[in-house]
Amino acid sequence: MPNTPPAATPLTRAALEIDEYASTLGWDLPARLFALVDSAKLRKTDPAVAKKLGLTDDDEPGLTPIEQDELPAGMELDKFLGTIAWPDMVAGCALVVERLMLPPGAEQTRPKNATEAQLAEWVANHPAREEVRITAAVLRDGRKETALRLRSKDVAREVLTGPDLVPGLTDALLATFA
Numbered sequence: 001m002p003n004t005p006p007a008a009t010p011l012t013r014a015a016l017e018i019d020e021y022a023s024t025l026g027w028d029l030p031a032r033l034f035a036l037v038d039s040a041k042l043r044k045t046d047p048a049v050a051k052k053l054g055l056t057d058d059d060e061p062g063l064t065p066i067e068q069d070e071l072p073a074g075m076e077l078d079k080f081l082g083t084i085a086w087p088d089m090v091a092g093c094a095l096v097v098e099r100l101m102l103p104p105g106a107e108q109t110r111p112k113n114a115t116e117a118q119l120a121e122w123v124a125n126h127p128a129r130e131e132v133r134i135t136a137a138v139l140r141d142g143r144k145e146t147a148l149r150l151r152s153k154d155v156a157r158e159v160l161t162g163p164d165l166v167p168g169l170t171d172a173l174l175a176t177f178a
Contacts, residue, residue: 011036011145012161014063015094015137019147019159021065022096022133027151029098031077033084034065036092036137045089065094077172084176092139093173100129136169140177144170 014036022032039062043050053064071080077097086093100123111122123129131151138144146165150158163170 009143009145010062011092011137011139011143014065014092015135015145015147015161016156016159018065018094018096018137019133019135019149020156022135023149023154023156027098027131027133027154030073031071031098032096033068033071034094034096034137035068035086035090036063036065036094036139037089038091039064041089063091081172081176086177090140092137092143093176094135094137095169095173096133096135097169098131098133100124100126101132102126103128103130134166134169136166136173138170138173138177142174144174146170 018034022029039050039055042053042064043055050064053066055064071077081095084093102123106126106128111118114122133149133151135147135149136144137146144163144167146162146169148160148165
């Protein structure tokens with residue numbers, strides 16, 4: 001993507017590229033899953049697909065995100081992730097999800113002994129909640145990256161990145177390679 005800022009690693013660049021792509025689609029969308037393949041290997045092993053994806057021999061080494069089919073409607077995300085098996089060609093994967101997040105300290109006002117439904121309602125109605133788009137990306141070797149975009153600051157320069165922003169999600173993605 002032309003608006004993706006330069007990043008230190010291919011995994012960070014891939015996460016930001018996927019985030020930028022998701023930003024063109026808007027908000028309030030279902031989760032999206034991507035396979036991450038080594039661009040150089042793809043050009044060698046499947047030049048026709050590489051050409052279709054716009055990869056050329058002049059491109060820098062990196063990762064090419066390939067969007068997968070839609071996730072099954074109504075299936076819980078953790079159950080769906082448990083059904084995934086990746087072929088050897090796939091170096092990693094990424095998932096884009098939208099969630100509500102609360103600021104640090106909000107846990108202090110969390111209702112005690114609340115059911116899952118009650119907690120979800122509490123978060124949805126919390127005055128300090130933030131809608132976020134999370135792009136979590138991992139590689140088979142255990143490297144992780146996350147791009148986090150706040151709906152209230154929906155511009156590329158405001159996207160936060162880091163390997164440990166949403167550790168539960170990146171760990172779940174890593175488990176798809178186990």
